[in-house]
Amino acid sequence: MIKSLRIALVGGTGHQGPGLALRWALAGHEVFIGSRRAEKAERVAGELSEALRPIGVQYEFGHGVNPDVVAKADVIVFTIPFGGVRATCEGLRDQIRPGAVVVSPVVPMRKADFGLIADLPEEGSAAELIAALLPQAKVVGAFHTVSAGLLKDIPKPIEGDVVVCGDDEEAKRLVMGLVEDIPNLRPLDGGPLAYSRVLEALTPLLITMGKRLGNPNLGIKFI
């Protein structure tokens, strides 16, 4: 980690938000839990502070409604389901400052007759859709293949790789640094943002294969 960043988790009360919040708090960043409802953000922020106490860490998470936490942040992470992407982008358009780094771990999925599969939007991927809706932001795709359960299991290291892709090199490097802040996770430069479609497509395979293998936290490593 180079310096402490202000990180806002939009929809941070959901599936992947809490684990990322805990990890980045432990790495010394200033983490804000965002939600559509202020009370929910406050409640989850409190629970997360509680979760850090048993390992001897005193930490107060920031919290608030999504537009409020976003306005303060260097890095904004969209820990939301794909279904909420358009409305979230609309709702935050004026709060996201030019040059802000927006991280998309979003995976659009649908249940086909043969099983769970990616349902990529016309733009190519959820990350590219976000980039189209928020032209002022530097969008980076990352964290698609990291289990929310493992992220929450602090302070255990997580074995696995995180492919990071984006069209702005500086923003990509920043997010690769945020991957390195999580013990044992390795960031890999996945190239331009368009490669996010590959990572988004991979997640439903990880979920279905993980079920078959009895491993709900199946991850990936490049060797």
Add this chain to the structure above:
Amino acid sequence: MIKSLRIALVGGTGHQGPGLALRWALAGHEVFIGSRRAEKAERVAGELSEALRPIGVQYEFGHGVNPDVVAKADVIVFTIPFGGVRATCEGLRDQIRPGAVVVSPVVPMRKADFGLIADLPEEGSAAELIAALLPQAKVVGAFHTVSAGLLKDIPKPIEGDVVVCGDDEEAKRLVMGLVEDIPNLRPLDGGPLAYSRVLEALTPLLITMGKRLGNPNLGIKFI
């Protein structure tokens, strides 16, 4: 390996064919090198026998034009570029017997402005297209993420996973056994054939990331 299989490599003189041929010869299978030209098949079959001599193995590869080698095989592997899929299926339609196992490691790719990316057909994947063109065959997708270079580097083991997908369970198990025949490769059940689109999409990312990392043989492991 349960028993010795007769394996025909359609386009076996190309990129991925020789490595697979060597590996399965070492595992005790009866391997046939197929090509559009009989002389080329014969030449490559001879070269592959030569390649086995330094490690003390005497082995004669079968060889012939694609329709001839296919007619004799239990398992047919399409080691061909995507551009050849339609013509190859047309040309072999009458030689491929009902119930034959056809393995597709085929990856449809195109060079987009941002880089190499999958160019999946309307059917969903190359494997599904092959299944549509050869309804009498049991099509299995596999070997998309294994480097041709590592396959040829006998007798070295290959670290990595091979996700195998297919709609016929018996055929899928057979191909998973063929993965296990290659030292250290681990087969993983990837579910129905439709998941081949995920694996086909993964290969261009492996190629471009491998270039960036200085590893032309980048592979994958699920953890």
